[in-house]
Amino acid sequence: MLEVIDVQRRYRSGRGTGPLTLEVAAGEVLGVVGPNGAGKTTLFGALCGADDFQTGTVRLDGRELGRRLPAEACGFLPEQSRLFPQLTARQACRFEAAMRVLDLDDTALEEQLDRFGCADFRDTEVRHLSQGMTRRLGIACAFLGTPRVVVLDEPLNGLDVEGVLLFRRALADYLDSGGIALMSSHILSVLDEVCERMVLLKDGLVAATVDVREGGAERAYLEIFGH
Numbered sequence: 001m002l003e004v005i006d007v008q009r010r011y012r013s014g015r016g017t018g019p020l021t022l023e024v025a026a027g028e029v030l031g032v033v034g035p036n037g038a039g040k041t042t043l044f045g046a047l048c049g050a051d052d053f054q055t056g057t058v059r060l061d062g063r064e065l066g067r068r069l070p071a072e073a074c075g076f077l078p079e080q081s082r083l084f085p086q087l088t089a090r091q092a093c094r095f096e097a098a099m100r101v102l103d104l105d106d107t108a109l110e111e112q113l114d115r116f117g118c119a120d121f122r123d124t125e126v127r128h129l130s131q132g133m134t135r136r137l138g139i140a141c142a143f144l145g146t147p148r149v150v151v152l153d154e155p156l157n158g159l160d161v162e163g164v165l166l167f168r169r170a171l172a173d174y175l176d177s178g179g180i181a182l183m184s185s186h187i188l189s190v191l192d193e194v195c196e197r198m199v200l201l202k203d204g205l206v207a208a209t210v211d212v213r214e215g216g217a218e219r220a221y222l223e224i225f226g227h
């Protein structure tokens, strides 16, 4: 289980996220939803080490980890790609493995590229990839080595139909193996399909935690935010 306890990351303006507390069970995707500026990206970035929480604790399977997930425990797909443009797809995968201290040989990296439909462009530099190809590669990197936690910020952005199907299959396999996922999406029907619970963020705080099975993500969202 992942427990994110009383974490906060506020900018000088007072905007940002927290204090907030979340729990995600093994085999679960927690949906994280909110209007633009609600604090999803700030939360995900600090949780995965791209930034820092100023307060709070992260606990994983009962272990206190301080204020962030260690790199080896967390696959992160940020909303904006952080893949280096001058690396090829294969090099980007290798770089991700090195960053997360994963002991994976070339065969494992090739298999990962294959699995996410990236094999045809394995030797192409990221700067020459389409948006959808870049997204597939980002997802392949996030799931590399089957980390204990994956954090997925708008994972479907830019994907084509095949990419969506590959993603959904990979997420289902990951959850079957006991993985823990946090996922944001502006497309609420996607959360209906993959989540049991969803948190609604408003001004960086948890406005509600909703059981998505009881009536759907869209109804819950409308109840909290109106329109």
Ligand SMILES: Nc1ncnc2c1ncn2[C@@H]1O[C@H](COP(=O)(O)OP(=O)(O)OP(=O)(O)O)[C@@H](O)[C@H]1O
Pocket: 011, 012, 013, 015, 016, 017, 034, 035, 036, 037, 038, 039, 040, 041, 042, 043, 079
């Ligand atoms: N680096 C930063 N410096 C100062 N303020 C920031 C910074 N990054 C984000 N913010 C502010 O913090 C708030 C939360 O932003 P954040 O990007 O986390 O929201 P979000 O929920 O991901 O939004 P979106 O759905 O538009 O991606 C916003 O008001 C934003 O303007």
